[in-house]
Amino acid sequence: MATPAPKPLTMADVARHAGVSLATVSRVMNGNPSVDPALADRVRAAVASLNYTASPLARSLVSGRTQTVSVVVPDLGNPTFQAILRGLSRAASRSGYHVLVADSAEVVEEEEVLAVASRRRTDGIVLCAPRMPEERLATLLPELAPVVLVNRDPRAGVPVVAADYRSGLTELLEHLAALGHRRILYLAGVPWSASNAHRLEAVEDFRRANPGARVDEVPCGVDFDAGAAVLDDVLASGATAVLAFNDLVAMGLLSALAASGVRVPEDVSVAGFDDIPFAAYTSPPLTTATVPAEELGEKAWLGMSGLIEARDAPESVYLRPRARIRGSTGPAPSAR
Amino acid sequence: MATPAPKPLTMADVARHAGVSLATVSRVMNGNPSVDPALADRVRAAVASLNYTASPLARSLVSGRTQTVSVVVPDLGNPTFQAILRGLSRAASRSGYHVLVADSAEVVEEEEVLAVASRRRTDGIVLCAPRMPEERLATLLPELAPVVLVNRDPRAGVPVVAADYRSGLTELLEHLAALGHRRILYLAGVPWSASNAHRLEAVEDFRRANPGARVDEVPCGVDFDAGAAVLDDVLASGATAVLAFNDLVAMGLLSALAASGVRVPEDVSVAGFDDIPFAAYTSPPLTTATVPAEELGEKAWLGMSGLIEARDAPESVYLRPRARIRGSTGPAPSAR
DNA sequence: GTCCCGCCAGAAAGCGCTTGCTGCTTCCGG
DNA sequence: CCGGAAGCAGCAAGCGCTTTCTGGCGGGAC
Missing domain, CATH: 3.40.50.2300 (Response regulator)
Structure with missing residues (x-):
């Protein structure tokens, strides 16, 4: 009842209130310096007393910028x-x-x-x-x-x-190699993604540099379920270390491994990728690569x-x- | 060079192209049925051949709806x-x-x-x-x-x-009671949040219904770190079960407990709240309340x-x- | 054959704002 | 004391669309 028609204020209202023209109000609101300070103050007072804010829509239409x-x-x-x-x-x-x-x-x-x-x-x-x-x-x-x-x-x-996935995965591979792993499994993400391709390059680099080690790829997905689903493949592979496409996959796998009584890292090492906030809170805490x-x-x-x-x-x-x-x-x- | 000034198309371009007026183009684009089907087709053809899309901005300004x-x-x-x-x-x-x-x-x-x-x-x-x-x-x-x-x-x-936090927490409390817990700790969130207040109500209800049990409140936060930080309080309390404000807090606590060799749930039970996607992947998997x-x-x-x-x-x-x-x-x- | 009505396309008036341009005022130098 | 250069407020023209209103046209009724 107080405001039956809450018609939004327009610049014209402000102009009327301040006794100036539309253009002046606009200039004041945009900080255009070519306005008499006295007038500017009047306008600002009017703006404040009416609690006016310019319509971003109209402003965008004319200026071409939407912020x-x-x-x-x-x-x-x-x-x-x-x-x-x-x-x-x-x-x-x-x-x-x-x-x-x-x-x-x-x-x-x-x-x-x-x-x-x-x-x-x-x-x-x-x-x-x-x-x-x-x-x-x-x-x-x-x-x-x-x-x-x-x-x-x-x-x-x-x-x-x-993120430079290639160098990140390389670091992880070298970490595993330093721990003595010679049979490593890479759980690949979707084949046509750029970051998967980069990781594959890292795998290639690693193979070249470490002829004594073996890295196999297993197609996988990008989420928890995908990680849990490859449990059997992981177990059957005989690998001692698994590099998951990302932390989600690693967590899914970790959870499946725990459920089947496989110890991590004693029986098999698992690493993720991304370092999502939860990676530090799995058990054991997840080795991963920090993607900021x-x-x-x-x-x-x-x-x-x-x-x-x-x-x-x-x-x-x-x-x-x-x-x-x-x-x-x-x-x-x-x-x- | 192909398009030095890629001036975006306007409705006027379409109108000219189709040999009709602005208004007609607008009507066609808005599905207004009062347009001769033949004209409408001409307009649609023009729209398609120019690959025109109306400016949402201008449209919003006049219609007052931004979608x-x-x-x-x-x-x-x-x-x-x-x-x-x-x-x-x-x-x-x-x-x-x-x-x-x-x-x-x-x-x-x-x-x-x-x-x-x-x-x-x-x-x-x-x-x-x-x-x-x-x-x-x-x-x-x-x-x-x-x-x-x-x-x-x-x-x-x-x-x-x-979400009805009160009934959710009540379920959790009853679950703990059924497991024989008589000393329970509630890790409170920020005091002035509505959902914390509702949980406190659930705690009150529970106390009334279970005079033999004791539920203490410990001020805590809402994230991992807060959960890890209350470790000592938890240990000192002698409680056999802990209800965390949310899963984040529970996970922080879980991780701190694991690091100090406290077994979950053998030594102490921990429950979270929210059932975030990660709750199922902690170890042990987190008991919680599912907030959809x-x-x-x-x-x-x-x-x-x-x-x-x-x-x-x-x-x-x-x-x-x-x-x-x-x-x-x-x-x-x-x-x- | 005339009149009236209804249908539909187009002209035009905005939506609320920015800004180029105009023209007034003021102030300076000559 | 006058001319010219600044400075600065306001007018008005849009921005790209929607929508009301107007008017032309054709058809039906008498």
């Missing part, structure tokens, strides 16, 4: 993307930007649609689409610019923010912000994961 | 909020809505600012602000409407979507969507957590 960026991720349930989103969101927020988030539910086609749709309402887009085929990505990118890519191979004109996902998100924002503000492509960023040795890896069992 | 909702959470790093966001995001997406997310980094003042700012760019807001004082919330709500509240006490005019956070997110969207479309306040929703018994709780040690 918002989109983020597309394959799965908001994945800790790595969560961390990226978190880092990005906080960094963007510090610069007064908002974040529009879209979850493609792991559907690649959806990814494209979402990306295009989200992009239209924002000033730029951060794309986490590890499984999108190169050629689709290539055709999509021009439509999306400005865009920052996360965890994809470098390319001309588009800044990429990525939150920092990845921050860097992605930095890149985005560079593109938006300066319109020149910032450098790509590669963060190096470091092996994080915990209790789930130990010396290879001498007698098998 | 976007905001979500404010205290911490994107918390699995419960992640799940809520995920459920919400996917549900909203199915209805063609976008999601603007804001992370207040656990700062209550920030929460208000973010909420107001986000709200102005969207059609409504889903507020997860468990720690915001009642009175601030009360003054904030009118400014935010339409708004859906998550995990807050019910109130007139605003739909609330919440993702469903909470979906329900929140349902509520929001009701508010936006029908402009009448939908019913509040209370989801009942169920005790999820796993290996971290067992019979009370007979001899202490």
Whole structure:
């Protein structure tokens, strides 16, 4: 009853209230210095007394800037993307930007649609689409610019923010080798993902450098269930150490191993990848490689912000994961 | 060089291309049936051949609808909020809505600012602000409407979507009692949060119903570190069972207990709350109460969507957590 | 054959804001 | 004392769309 029609205030109301023109109000609100300080004060007083805030919508329409960026991720349930989103969101927020988030539910086609749709309402887009085929990505990118890519191979004109999975896995492999492991299993992720390819390169490097060791690949997935599901393969393989595609897979495996009475690391060593917050709290605590996902998100924002503000492509960023040795890896069992 | 000035297409371009007026193009694009099918086809053909999509911005400005909702959470790093966001995001997406997310980094003042700012760019807001004082919330709500509240006490005019923490904790307490535990420790969360208050009520209920048992409260936090930090208190208390504020706290404690050689559940039983995805993968697997956070997110969207479309306040929703018994709780040690 | 009505396309008025341009005022130098 | 250069407020033209209103046209009824 107090306000039957809570018609939102417009700049015209402020102008009337302050006895100036629309343009002057606008200039004051945008900090344009070419306004008489006295008038500016009147305007500010009016703004304050009316508790006015300019419509971001109208402002965006005319200025062409929305102060918002989109983020597309394959799965908001994945800790790595969560961390990226978190880092990005906080960094963007510090610069007064908002974040529009879209979850493609792991559907690649959806990814494209979402990306295009989200992009239209924002000033730029951060794309986490590890499984999108190169050629689709290539055709999509021009439509999306400005865009920052996360965890994809470098390319001309588009800044990429990525973890160096290859060197990370190499560290882990060397750690296992130093512990005496000669039969190692790599639980591969989805074949067409860039980061899986990089890990495979690390495996190749390792094989070349360590002819005495054997590394086998087992196709696997990217989540708990996938890790639990390969239990039999792991047991049958005779391997003394297992490198999981990521921590989720490692945790699934760890749990399955525990349930079947296999001791970790006495009987078999297990390592993950990513160092998600939970990795330190498994038992035994999980050896893994630290991917600073939150920092990845921050860097992605930095890149985005560079593109938006300066319109020149910032450098790509590669963060190096470091092996994080915990209790789930130990010396290879001498007698098998 | 191909397109030096990639000036985005406007509706006028389409109109010209199809030889009709702006208004007709608009009508076709909005499915207004009062258009000659032949013209409509011409328009659609033009739209397709130009690959035109209407500017959401301009559309929003005039229609007053942005097809976007905001979500404010205290911490994107918390699995419960992640799940809520995920459920919400996917549900909203199915209805063609976008999601603007804001992370207040656990700062209550920030929460208000973010909420107001986000709200102005969207059609409504889903507020997860468990720690915001009642009175601030009360003054904030009118400014935010339409708004859906998550995990807050019910109130007139605003739909609330919440888990019933009280009954969840009661189930857990009864489970422990049935196992013979008579000395139980509750690791409290932040005192002024609604869900902590509800849990305390459950504790009260239990005390009344079980005069022979003793439940003590220990102030604690809401994350891993808080759980690890209360180790000594737990050990010193002589309790045979510990109820943690949430799974994060329980996992921190579990890990600290393991490190000090205390066996779970032989020496002490531990239960969490929330049933985050990782709870099943600790060792021993964590007994907890299942809070369907993702469903909470979906329900929140349902509520929001009701508010936006029908402009009448939908019913509040209370989801009942169920005790999820796993290996971290067992019979009370007979001899202490 | 005329009149009236209804249907549908287009013209035009905004949505709430930014900004180029105009023209007034003021102040300086000559 | 006058001319010109600044400085600064306001007008008005959009930004790209939706929607009301207007008016032209064709068909049905008499």
